Amino acid sequence: MHIKDNEAIFLIKPYSLEIKNNVINKELDKDEVLVKIKHASICETDLKIYRGEISKVKFPVILGHEAVGEVIQTGENVTSLRDGDKVVIDPNIYDGVCSSCRALKFNLCLNGGLLGREKDGVLQEYIILQEKNLYRLPTSVDIKSAPLIQPLSTVIHAQKMLTVNPNDYAMIIGMGITGLMHTRLLKEKGAKVICVSRLEEKASLVKKFGGEFFLNIMDKNFQDKIHEITEGEGVDILIDTSANVELIYSMLKHLKPAGQFLSFGITTKIGNIPMYELYYKEAKIIFSRSSLPKDFIDAINLVRNNQIDLNSLINDYVNFKNIGQIFKEYESKLRYIISFDL
Ligand SMILES: [Zn+2]
Incomplete structure (x- = not known):
C-alpha cells in the first residue's frame, strides 16, 4: 500500500493548523481496511484539542474523529466489508x-484512546483502520450528513444510563447538535422536554426535534418559567450539553428529589458544586463517555428509519482546505461538514 498524495490536517501545536502530505506506505494487516474519507465533521472535543485544553494530545496530530468514507481495499481476514462499501x-x-474491555466497556479501555487525540485522526484523504472500527452504512443513508452518526451514538450511549419514564420532565441545557439529539430521543421515550439555549433562532429546530418548551437564558425570567412549567416541582432529568459550569450550577436547583443529572458536555473547568443540595435530594449524577459498538448500530438504525433528521443539523459543506476558517467560526454554529469531495 503506497499512497504518495494524502493531504492531512495536522495540529502542530495549539492554535497552529497545517495541511501537509502524510504518505501512507505499509501493507495492510490481515484485519485492516484502507478507507478514502468522504465527509467529516468537528465537535467541541476537536475544539478543545485545538486550543490545547486536553493534556492527552500527542503533537503533532492529524485531527478529527467524526467521518464517513469508502472502502478502497481490505486485508485478507476482513469479512464484514467489501471494496466500495460506505462506512462510518x-x-x-x-x-x-484489558479488564474494561473484558467487561464489554470498550469505551473505557485501559489502553484506549481516540482518533485525533492520542492517534492520528480522520481529517485526511486516506486512513487505514481496523475492521472493528468500521460500520457499513445502508445505501439509503445519506453519507453527507452521516459523520453525525458518531455524535449520535454518544447521545444514545448516554441516554442508556438514564431512567426515563413517560411524562417525566427533562430539561436540556444547550441546543447544539447533541442537545437537539437528546431532545429527539427523550421525546421518543415520552418525556416532556424543556430546551434551554441562549440563541433564539434555535426555537424552530427545538420544535422540529420534539421539544415541548423553549427557554432563552437571555430572558431574565427564564428560571421562573421553569418553576411555572413544572408547577414548582422541578425536573426529573437535567442534561447539560453546554459545559458552562456557572449555568449548570444555577440549574441544579431545578432538579427534583431523586432526580438525575447527566453531565454530557465535557468541561475541563471546576466551579462550585452545590454538594449539600445534591445530597439532600439524593440526586443521581451521571457521566457518560463516548459510545459502544451497539450504540453505533442503534444510531445507524435510527437514521436509516428516518427517526432523526441529521441534515437539518448541518450549517454548510466546506472543502477541507478551509479548515482554519471553520475553527474560527465554530462558536454558536451548528455543524459544518468538511468534505474531501468538493
Ligand atoms: Zn481494553
Whole structure:
C-alpha cells in the first residue's frame, strides 16, 4: 500500500493548523481496511484539542474523529466489508483484552484512546483502520450528513444510563447538535422536554426535534418559567450539553428529589458544586463517555428509519482546505461538514 498524495490536517501545536502530505506506505494487516474519507465533521472535543485544553494530545496530530468514507481495499481476514462499501468510523481505540474491555466497556479501555487525540485522526484523504472500527452504512443513508452518526451514538450511549419514564420532565441545557439529539430521543421515550439555549433562532429546530418548551437564558425570567412549567416541582432529568459550569450550577436547583443529572458536555473547568443540595435530594449524577459498538448500530438504525433528521443539523459543506476558517467560526454554529469531495 503506497499512497504518495494524502493531504492531512495536522495540529502542530495549539492554535497552529497545517495541511501537509502524510504518505501512507505499509501493507495492510490481515484485519485492516484502507478507507478514502468522504465527509467529516468537528465537535467541541476537536475544539478543545485545538486550543490545547486536553493534556492527552500527542503533537503533532492529524485531527478529527467524526467521518464517513469508502472502502478502497481490505486485508485478507476482513469479512464484514467489501471494496466500495460506505462506512462510518468508530474513533474509539481499544485493545479488547484489558479488564474494561473484558467487561464489554470498550469505551473505557485501559489502553484506549481516540482518533485525533492520542492517534492520528480522520481529517485526511486516506486512513487505514481496523475492521472493528468500521460500520457499513445502508445505501439509503445519506453519507453527507452521516459523520453525525458518531455524535449520535454518544447521545444514545448516554441516554442508556438514564431512567426515563413517560411524562417525566427533562430539561436540556444547550441546543447544539447533541442537545437537539437528546431532545429527539427523550421525546421518543415520552418525556416532556424543556430546551434551554441562549440563541433564539434555535426555537424552530427545538420544535422540529420534539421539544415541548423553549427557554432563552437571555430572558431574565427564564428560571421562573421553569418553576411555572413544572408547577414548582422541578425536573426529573437535567442534561447539560453546554459545559458552562456557572449555568449548570444555577440549574441544579431545578432538579427534583431523586432526580438525575447527566453531565454530557465535557468541561475541563471546576466551579462550585452545590454538594449539600445534591445530597439532600439524593440526586443521581451521571457521566457518560463516548459510545459502544451497539450504540453505533442503534444510531445507524435510527437514521436509516428516518427517526432523526441529521441534515437539518448541518450549517454548510466546506472543502477541507478551509479548515482554519471553520475553527474560527465554530462558536454558536451548528455543524459544518468538511468534505474531501468538493
Ligand atoms: Zn481494553
